[in-house]
Amino acid sequence: MVSHAHQGTTSSALTRLNVNAARSLGIPPAGYAHLPGLAPEHLDDDLCRPPALTSIRIAELATVHAPWTEVARVMTRQSGIGSLGVWDYLFTSAPTPLEGMRDASAYLGTVVDTGTDSVRMSEDGDEVTVSHLNEADLAHEAACAVRACALGLYQRRLGEAAQRTLVPVRVALAARTPARHDALTELYGTRTIEFEAPVSSITFRAADLNAPSPHAQPGLSGVLRRHAEQTLATAVPLRNWLDLFRAALASPHDGGAPTLSAVAGRMAVSTRTLQRRLDEHGTTWSNEVETVRREQITRLLHGTDLSIDAIAARSDYADARALRRAVQRWYDTTPAALRRTGRPHRGARAGLGDEPAEPVPGARR
Missing domain, CATH: 1.10.10.60 (Homeodomain-like)
Structure with a gap:
């Protein structure tokens, strides 16, 4: 479902989210505007997938300017519904938030680099835990911010699907314990946050995620899944x-x-x-x-x-x-x-034959 051709890249929407967060944190554009994939024709084109390294460098720059807890809060705040394209609506169109989370997990590649990021879900009686694994080569502070933001993003989308605030049972972060974590308490709506965990995860009551989504529309999830597949099929990786x-x-x-x-x-x-x-x-x-x-x-x-x-x-x-x-x-x-x-002949030369090519417009200055 996720093409290996897209590994090493992220969606332009996610890159825009990182750029918007950098602006909100007051980081001068001169520090990141030169990075590959940030030219307007790439950043504003939803078919383009900028290099994952561009988002990584912006995250690292952000954590130099602000504590990683604040960076995570700002990044999540920037991610309004629709900011990440079809992936967002996979949550809200499904019959329940839990089913929306499953769809979003299956199409995580429409947003992130699946070579470094993955999501797991586990159900244990009355609880459902969503775990996010990030193995990108980030500076430690930036990795903490990215992991905390991912959990905040899942919580926000699940709440948007349920049309109410969902307070997690607990949050675990694969991050060093910060001096202060008020920003995270505000982000998750709970003080039950564990640090130094082996894997970052957020746990909800199963009853909250299994309740019918108020705005679910029969058949829409299937349409959006096909749209997500088309998005991946037509994306242009910029590695x-x-x-x-x-x-x-x-x-x-x-x-x-x-x-x-x-x-x-x-x-x-x-x-x-x-x-x-x-x-x-x-x-x-x-x-x-x-x-x-x-x-x-x-x-x-x-x-x-x-x-x-x-x-x-x-x-x-x-x-x-x-x-x-x-x-x-x-x-x-x-x-x-x-x-x-509907397909090239088995003997196709694909332009590699000995015959000279037709003159190409613009081939000369």
Whole structure:
């Protein structure tokens, strides 16, 4: 259900949450604005998944400016319903808060890096315990803040599903005992907080989580689960420079086809530097643009009823004949056959053949 392709990244929504918390704590943007994935075209695009390291560095910076207990409280306060996208509504649409928690656990990857974060649920008679494990390479204070925030977030979403405040039976944190924990008492609504625990967890009365959710809608949970799957399927991971370049290349461009100078401008580098970095990654501008066009054309053939002429026009080919030559080169078949079969021919060359590629718009400065 969670793609390994997304490990090492988090949702742009979670990254925005970290940025908003940093602003609330008065941290100067100069300290984090340069981090990868924080360019507006990435941060504001819900299809992009910035590097997990970006959120980690912001959390570490936050705990330099404020106690980790306060950072956890501020981060949770910033996370209003809807701030984390479809994941939030998996809680509130389910028949009960407990079922919502199960759905949210299954699709945790829509928000966090499942290579480092996971959630477990256990039921023991009259109690239900939600445990959050975080194994990211964070500074200790930042790790404490992230774990405390995760529990606060689960409590908040479960309360939103129940439409009332849910006070936990107890809270356990895999964190050093702080000098003061007033912020955590306010966050969880209880003084029953254990520190130095092996795993961070929050425990509720089973009766509270099994009560019907007031705003549950029959069938909506299934729709949202499918939406969560689609979110993961279409997400664009941004783990490194090449991922960031490809996201900038694939994003909409004024005036149609992307140009070398326009993409270089988005990435705040010169065209010469951009070409050099592509060379360092074993690729070229022309190859990258060709790949984007191939993926776009394949999607249009499989997912629309557009004519070959219309697809050629959308893809900046001179005419349908040029498009047919390109598809033959990529997949060793025709556009019509590719559309009928729904998949590339077994002998597909995917652009790796010996024939020269069609001229690519914007390939030269």
